Amino acid sequence: MTCGPTRSSTGQRRPSLGDNLIVGLDIGTSKTCAVIGEYNDNGVLEITGVGTAPSTGLRKGVVVNIEATLQSVTKAVEASELMSGREVKECYVGVAGANVEGINSRGVVAVTGKGREICQADVDRVIEAARAIVIPMDREVLHVIPQTFIVDDQKGIRDPLDMIGVRLEAEVHIITGSVTTAQNLVRCVNRAGFKADGLILQSLAASRAVLTSDEKELGCLLVDLGGGTTDVLMFSDGAPYFSASVGAGGAQVTNDLSIILNVPMDAAERIKRESGSCYLPHVEADESIVVPGVGGRPPQEISKARVASVIQPRMEEIFRLVREKVEQPGFWHHIKGGVVLTGGGALMPGAADLAFEVFGVPVRTGAPSSLGGLVDAYRNPAYSTAVGLVLLGAERQGGVPDADPRARASGAKGGSEKSKPQKAKPDAPLRRLGEWLKEFF
Ligand SMILES: Nc1ncnc2c1ncn2[C@@H]1O[C@H](COP(=O)(O)OP(=O)(O)OP(=O)(O)O)[C@@H](O)[C@H]1O
Ligand SMILES: [Mg+2]
Known part of the structure; x- marks a missing residue:
């Protein structure tokens, strides 16, 4: 350039x-x-x-x-x-x-260097061996992320370089996409x-x-609450271990508000951002907002609790779907460092409190800083x-x-x-x- x-x-x-x-x-x-x-x-x-x-x-x-x-x-x-x-x-x-999928894979090679000392070429070869999995023609590898190395029978090695060994194994997380x-x-x-x-x-x-090194080491779950999807990435021992996507996000919440309050989508989006909450215990019972009328009907006053009562079940459903995605393959026990919510949906007041009720582990909202x-x-x-x-x-x-x-x-x-x-x-x-x-x- x-x-x-x-x-x-x-x-x-x-x-x-x-x-x-x-x-x-x-x-x-x-x-x-x-x-x-x-x-x-x-x-x-x-x-x-x-x-x-x-x-x-x-x-x-x-x-x-x-x-x-x-x-x-x-x-x-x-x-x-x-x-x-x-x-x-x-x-x-x-x-x-x-269409994005994550798979855990493992590769093994013999250490060939002088004196059986592991060099960068051995590390590259073992990662190459681990990524040699069969994937359909319409998919391609996006990332190959090493999780851990095993030298002979010694597990949990982060950096095998310069170690002496005969057999080098690598466990990797492979992410493929369409x-x-x-x-x-x-x-x-x-x-x-x-x-x-x-x-x-x-x-x-x-x-x-948004994640700290400690969270990744302990094992944590990143939940990216987007508009169309909620994407999940789980870390264990410092490296990605599992990824999934739930086909629901903030747009569904807006859609619910639009239908139930009988307002156009743009008005529902504004109400959600300005007056929404997804945790009823935080909402003052006497607070209300004015909702614009549609089709010549006059504007109506509704309580903020009513708005929250529409938002909360949908957000709860999204969190439950996330939990199911991680529990189904039996990975929930990896999450010792808690859940971190991010994406625009994490701006919803009460999101961390509601998520804590569903997940039962510490939850925080993460923003780049x-x-x-x-x-x-x-x-x-x-x-x-x-x-x-x-x-x-x-x-x-x-x-x-x-x-x-x-x-x-x-x-x-x-x-x-x-x-x-x-x-x-x-x-x-x-x-x-x-x-x-x-x-x-
Ligand atoms: N202050 C707010 N309160 C509540 N929700 C909000 C707020 N700001 C944004 N959102 C919601 O966040 C969602 C958008 O999040 P984000 O910008 O992360 O999505 P995206 O990256 O465009 O979508 P995706 O990741 O699904 O492709 C929208 O549904 C929007 O309504
Ligand atoms: Mg996004």
């Missing part, structure tokens, strides 16, 4: 700092969000631009209208460009939806004039932005995915020093939550597109 002034979307010429920019693009069912991360003079990554636009071309996280989606992408990126004063050319794009879904997503990004630098699972990105920068807008659960895409993008470019070999091997997870991402060294390996992108574009 060249430096110097370039064309901006508004016709002005803006400086393009090339490798200094890392852009996360979260194309969600409700909104498209672009976040610009930029290295400051001290080499520290800061958020300098956030732009959003309503999404109208997706259903449950999957593109169903290319034209509408590319317009949302254009608007969101333009807004982030305006805020940061930079021109975006490339971005990391989030993928999600019911090829066509990804192609459509990339097509929208390309047609909007941007290059997709990589596709990253949305919940993996959100987890990078660990990055600096003058822009404050990103400290919002609705932007967790986009901020996480920036962080994982920085890691893929070698931008975050990380002692965890599992991150080195996968390029998918990072180091201490508290450490500020530092600028990539010039010789740092630039991790490029996933294999499927190479294959198709």
Whole structure:
């Protein structure tokens, strides 16, 4: 990428700092969000631009209208460009939806190096062996994330490098996605004039932005309450272990309000955001709001408790579905570090209290907060995915020093939550597109 002034979307010429920019693009069912991360003079990554636009071309996280989606992408990126004063050319794009699946796999190789000392080539080979699973033609591997290594019979090894052994095993979490879904997503990004630098699972990105290392080590559940879907990613012993998606989100809550209160969807959405709660014990019995009349009927006054009584059962159902998804394969006991709610739906007052009643483990709301920068807008659960895409993008470019070999091997997870991402060294390996992108574009 060249430096110097370039064309901006508004016709002005803006400086393009090339490798200094890392852009996360979260194309969600409700909104498209672009976040610009930029290295400051001290080499520290800061958020300098956030732009959003309503999404109208997706259903449950999957593109169903290319034209509408590319317009949302254009608007969101333009807004982030305006805020940061930079021109975006490339971005990391989030993928999600019911078509994404996670599988745990295991690989084994013989250590071949001199003196049976495990070297990076052995680690790469064992991860390659673990990812050799049969997947249908219409699916492709998105991430291979090492969970743990076993050297001979010694289990639970994080970093096998330089250890002596004969047999090296790796346990990995493989995330696959639909090829066509990804192609459509990339097509929208390309047609909007941007290059997709990589596709990253949305919940993996959100987890990078909001979970602490302790939570991941203890075992925790990230619940991304989106508009069309609720995506779940479970961590155990510091690495992703299970992922799932529930086909319901905030849009269903709005839909319920619209039907039961007999108001249009946009009015229901406003009522939900301004006066909604999903936990009745927190709602004052005497508080009321005015609901606009439809079809010439006069506006009516209803109590906030009535609004909450519509929202609570739907949110409770979503949490129960999440619990079932994790309990069914017998993984619930892994969640010792609690549940973290994120995504726009986590802004609903009372969400953590209701979730605590359903899950029976500590629950908190997670928003990205660990990055600096003058822009404050990103400290919002609705932007967790986009901020996480920036962080994982920085890691893929070698931008975050990380002692965890599992991150080195996968390029998918990072180091201490508290450490500020530092600028990539010039010789740092630039991790490029996933294999499927190479294959198709
Ligand atoms: N203040 C608020 N209170 C309650 N709900 C809110 C609030 N702000 C946003 N939401 C809800 O959050 C949902 C959107 O969340 P988010 O922006 O994370 O979704 P998305 O990423 O576009 O969708 P998805 O992840 O399903 O593709 C919407 O249903 C919206 O109504
Ligand atoms: Mg989302």
